[in-house]
Amino acid sequence: MRTQVAIVGAGPAGLMLSHLLHRSGIDSVVVERRSREYVEQRVRAGVLEQGTVDLLRELGVSEGLDREGLVHRGIELLFDGTAHRIPMSDLTGGRAITIYGQQHVVRDLTEARLAAGGQIYFEADDVAVSGVDTAAPRVTFTVDGRREELLCDIVAGCDGFHGVCRDVLPGSGRHLLEREYPFGWLGILAAVPPSADELIYGHHERGFALASLRSPTISRLYLQVDPHEDLANWSDRRIWDELATRLAHDRWTLAEGPILEKSITPMRSFVCEPMRHGRLFLAGDAAHIVPPTGAKGLNLAVHDVYVLAEAVADWYRTGSDTPFDTYSARCLRRVWRVQHFSWWMTSMLHRFPGHDAFEQRLQRSQLEYVVGSPAAATTLAENYVGLPWS
Ligand code: RFL
Ligand code: PHB
Numbered sequence: 001m002r003t004q005v006a007i008v009g010a011g012p013a014g015l016m017l018s019h020l021l022h023r024s025g026i027d028s029v030v031v032e033r034r035s036r037e038y039v040e041q042r043v044r045a046g047v048l049e050q051g052t053v054d055l056l057r058e059l060g061v062s063e064g065l066d067r068e069g070l071v072h073r074g075i076e077l078l079f080d081g082t083a084h085r086i087p088m089s090d091l092t093g094g095r096a097i098t099i100y101g102q103q104h105v106v107r108d109l110t111e112a113r114l115a116a117g118g119q120i121y122f123e124a125d126d127v128a129v130s131g132v133d134t135a136a137p138r139v140t141f142t143v144d145g146r147r148e149e150l151l152c153d154i155v156a157g158c159d160g161f162h163g164v165c166r167d168v169l170p171g172s173g174r175h176l177l178e179r180e181y182p183f184g185w186l187g188i189l190a191a192v193p194p195s196a197d198e199l200i201y202g203h204h205e206r207g208f209a210l211a212s213l214r215s216p217t218i219s220r221l222y223l224q225v226d227p228h229e230d231l232a233n234w235s236d237r238r239i240w241d242e243l244a245t246r247l248a249h250d251r252w253t254l255a256e257g258p259i260l261e262k263s264i265t266p267m268r269s270f271v272c273e274p275m276r277h278g279r280l281f282l283a284g285d286a287a288h289i290v291p292p293t294g295a296k297g298l299n300l301a302v303h304d305v306y307v308l309a310e311a312v313a314d315w316y317r318t319g320s321d322t323p324f325d326t327y328s329a330r331c332l333r334r335v336w337r338v339q340h341f342s343w344w345m346t347s348m349l350h351r352f353p354g355h356d357a358f359e360q361r362l363q364r365s366q367l368e369y370v371v372g373s374p375a376a377a378t379t380l381a382e383n384y385v386g387l388p389w390s
Contacts, residue, residue: 003029006139006152008127008165010039010120013284013301014158015109018118019059020309029150030120031127031141043189043261045102046212046220047295049386050095052302061112069100072198077371079203083249084371091381101214102298129155129168132280154312160285169277181267182353184227186234190219192257201349202247208350209246224350227266267291269339274328281308281327288335290342293349299386300338304331341383
């Protein structure tokens with residue numbers, strides 16, 4: 001088999017890239033380890049920046065998003081029992097975020113790609129990438145017990161944090177920068193209408209909590225927990241009680257309902273520099289991870305592949321390597337802005353085990369400054385809705 005661009009991973013990054021390349025008349029094949037059902041049901045992100053929404057519209061993949069996406073113009077910051085609204089749209093010249101589940105983005109992108117004749121191999125085992133130092137890289141994998149070989153010009157490593165592509169970069173040439181946080185998030189999806197109109201980010205002495213949503217009848221909620229916490233210790237009763245305590249406010253009452261899904265995610269910040277080796281280009285979680293407090297991972301993945309698609313199209317058009325040589329630096333500029341914002345939100349809102357009274361006072365002062373100063377609130381708002389793409 002031959003294609004121009006072999007894409008490893010059918011998450012938001014890989015699928016979006018396949019659409020962007022198709023728009024430029026460039027052929028691609030997507031190779032995904034999991035089944036189609038699995039990737040279309042994996043519950044993860046929910047907050048889409050304006051730039052992500054605009055791009056989905058441009059690509060003609062926004063029917064579901066336009067029908068079911070919920071536009072939000074502000075968020076609530078809750079601390080010391082007081083809720084403070086950050087009017088994001090007012091502070092950013094009308095920009096907003098849209099709530100639409102990642103699994104629906106993935107479902108819509110997959111459907112549209114297949115309908116346009118795109119090729120996606122699901123349930124591909126033992127995916128291996130080779131020859132990226134040459135002009136003839138290849139991706140090999142097993143489907144239905146058959147070993148397949150995909151010859152290509154370029155490999156896009158869109159296979160997430162636990163993928164295989166990052167390890168193809170030689171250890172001597174890559175730099176891994178990392179922070180682990182002393183907590184994780186216990187997330188639930190529940191069949192209950194959201195208790196408030198906007199997302200509530202709650203800083204509480206018992207730990208951080210977040211009330212989000214997926215639709216008028218489905219809520220998505222998170223609790224800060226120990227990163228090694230066992231889910232078995234968290235009965236539905238305990239989860240609801242803890243959420244009610246941490247998110248208590250007289251403007252809302254947390255409604256309870258059946259919990260449809262629960263999981264615990266550790267929190268880390270991670271960047272692999274550079275994001276390219278030879279003909280291999282990393283994009284999305286394969287190259288970087290942010291803690292979810294800033295709601296940025298998926299949006300950053302979309303920005304990477306936007307830059308990559310442009311570079312690939314330029315390379316085919318001009319034959320010059322310059323667009324390839326600048327890919328990593330162009331992406332990393334935004335990656336580090338988003339890393340900082342995600343780290344800052346995480347540091348401001350969580351309870352850090354071991355923090356002494358001095359550090360707690362600093363944290364409190366930061367929260368008061370953000371809700372009290374229009375300049376500080378604007379800093380939060382413009383990063384949260386997404387800074388303009390360069
Ligand atoms: P993905 O989504 O992990 O997709 C990678 C795909 O590659 C496949 N794969 C392989 N395929 C072939 N061969 C291999 N060897 C392979 N290894 C892996 C995987 O099966 C998968 O299908 O990466 P991508 O495309 O870069 O997308 C990144 C986003 O998924 C991620 O950043 C977000 O989910 C992060 N995130 C959020 N981002 C936002 O922008 N807004 C949010 O509100 C938000 N909330 C969140 C989040 C992530 C969370 N968790 C669970 C980590 C909330 C949570 C709780
Ligand atoms: C979500 O709805 O899943 C969500 C919302 C905001 C975040 C992270 C996740 O910061």
